Amino acid sequence: MIVDDDPLVRAGLAMMLDGAGGITVVAEAADGDAAVGAVDAHAPDLVLMDIRMPSVDGLTATRRLRARRQPPEVIVLTTFDTDENILRALRAGAGGFLLKDTPPAEIVAAVHRVAAGEPTLSPSITRKLMDRVSTDADSYERARGAFAGLSEREHEVALAVARGRTNAEIAAELLMSVATVKAHVSHVLTKLGLGNRTQIALLAHDAGLT
Incomplete structure (x- = not known):
């Protein structure tokens, strides 16, 4: 539309x-x-x-x-x-x-x-x-706290998403199936309370991870 x-x-x-x-x-x-x-x-x-x-x-x-x-x-x-x-x-x-x-x-x-x-x-x-460099200390702390709630594998997947990697590229980098990557992305979105991959990238930026 x-x-x-x-x-x-x-x-x-x-x-x-x-x-x-x-x-x-x-x-x-x-x-x-x-x-x-x-x-x-x-x-x-x-x-x-x-x-x-x-x-x-x-x-x-x-x-x-x-x-x-x-x-x-x-x-x-x-x-x-x-x-x-x-x-x-x-x-x-x-x-x-x-x-x-x-x-x-x-x-x-x-x-x-x-x-x-x-x-x-x-x-x-x-x-x-x-x-863009974030100067909002509260945003930084909130973002860091959100990422702290992820498992180690979810954290790796989230950072790969934030760097613009596709599911296939993440699967190759982290040695897992595409289906597993999709499951991790879904868990990350749920845990972080986000709606899509772009918002993961923004949160990672606010947390100083990218």
Whole structure:
């Protein structure tokens, strides 16, 4: 589903994505409030979400959608790449953050990847997160305390996830099956109270582990 208040942007994205293999645009919405209702009606696997929209903004809508029992994946697609927007989107549960000037082929690839449970960020966004240094001592202590509750194996898997490794890469590095990796990732998410792999990476960053 595509959520953007600009009908030309929605039309362009719909044309591009419908022409890509394995992707079908099932719905569109012009703001975050309409997006929530459209998800109820169409049950999309993934939502491309703009940030600045009338009524309910994209960050609020992302948080509401990701709080559901069976939430769709969300990629925030925007022109605004401020640190605050990036972090709010990822902490709200977005599995990706892309800029609208991202080449079409990369947007298509990101949709496939996030739909498969793998986070994705524009290269410039990744650099911003890598350059960001947390100065919040409380956040650091909370993050360190959260990771302290993991088993040694879960800690290893969580750090590999935070470094952007896929399940297959983690399995090869830690000498375990992909199924075992998936189980560990699920346990990590539950213990840390997180919604996706990107949030594991953010928490690891706050804890000074990456």
